[in-house]
Amino acid sequence: MTDVQTADAVAEETRLRRELAAVYRLVAHFRMTDLIFTHISLRIPGPDHHFLINPYGLLFEEITASNLVKIDLAGNPVEPTPYPVNPAGFVIHSAIHAAREDAHCVLHTHTRAGCAVAAQRDGLLPLNQMSMEFYNRVGYHDYEGVALNLDEQKRLVDDIGNHPALILRNHGLLTVGESAAQAFLRMYYLEKACEIQVTAQAGGGPLTVPSPETCEYTARQLAGEADADFQDDGAYELAWAAMLRLLDRVAPDYRVSGVRGVARMRRPWWRRDTAVAQLRARGLPG
Numbered sequence: 077m078t079d080v081q082t083a084d085a086v087a088e089e090t091r092l093r094r095e096l097a098a099v100y101r102l103v104a105h106f107r108m109t110d111l112i113f114t115h116i117s118l119r120i121p122g123p124d125h126h127f128l129i130n131p132y133g134l135l136f137e138e139i140t141a142s143n144l145v146k147i148d149l150a151g152n153p154v155e156p157t158p159y160p161v162n163p164a165g166f167v168i169h170s171a172i173h174a175a176r177e178d179a180h181c182v183l184h185t186h187t188r189a190g191c192a193v194a195a196q197r198d199g200l201l202p203l204n205q206m207s208m209e210f211y212n213r214v215g216y217h218d219y220e221g222v223a224l225n226l227d228e229q230k231r232l233v234d235d236i237g238n239h240p241a242l243i244l245r246n247h248g249l250l251t252v253g254e255s256a257a258q259a260f261l262r263m264y265y266l267e268k269a270c271e272i273q274v275t276a277q278a279g280g281g282p283l284t285v286p287s288p289e290t291c292e293y294t295a296r297q298l299a300g301e302a303d304a305d306f307q308d309d310g311a312y313e314l315a316w317a318a319m320l321r322l323l324d325r326v327a328p329d330y331r332v333s334g335v336r337g338v339a340r341m342r343r344p345w346w347r348r349d350t351a352v353a354q355l356r357a358r359g360l361p362g
Contacts, residue, residue: 131159
């Protein structure tokens with residue numbers, strides 16, 4: 077790799093780090109977090125199959141461009157880092173990254189409304205214009221327990237197919253995107269669609285559902301695929317620019333380094349038995 081290529085690669089990784097850090101902060105701002113749990117991962121271009129992900133143990137509001145961890149497809153750090161990582165938390169993400177070239181970013185949440193809809197037999201209903209973006213464009217994956225087993229990966233990949241979103245039944249929501257910005261905007265509207273559905277159902281009255289033809293046409297409109305008198309091709313770019321302006325006002329440090337008060341983390345709970353065995357082998361109490 078030439079010096080110019082190296083400089084270009086560093087500049088691109090810096091840009092991607094800032095974009096992903098922005099998404100973490102926006103997920104926190106819009107209250108879509110689950111303490112330190114769930115992840116947003118982003119592919120780094122190149123032949124090495126490297127990804128950026130959050131340091132395990134940090135709140136999303138603590139994520140910055142520089143403290144994101146670079147990992148391989150197995151979820152292991154590929155550079156020295158003072159932060160722990162959660163390889164098991166990458167089980168879902170790595171499967172989709174590996175199977176979908178367009179899935180540069182994978183975003184997963186455990187929100188109240190998202191989990192509520194994920195618990196409903198009929199899943200996401202086309203009750204509102206926001207939900208129609210996902211009409212026939214969301215997959216469903218049945219719950220198999222906490223996603224710690226690699227043999228679940230094939231079923232995850234089969235269930236998302238070519239869809240931009242996946243509802244993990246009894247678990248949560250997932251979106252993919254060609255960029256972190258696209259994955260975030262899809263999640264923002266998927267979450268809004270779930271909030272609207274749960275609110276509408278709570279009213280107790282009969283629900284009005286548009287015809288399948290109208291739902292499909294609206295989905296194509298929102299994807300920019302339908303014939304119409306007007307088009308709004310730049311809407312998502314404008315929305316993302318507005319999100320970055322929001323962060324510049326409320327959390328401008330997402331671009332830079334530094335996290336205050338980060339404690340040394342204990343081993344993840346699923347490795348506790350291994351840790352105890354190692355201690356006892358050395359004659360120490362476990």
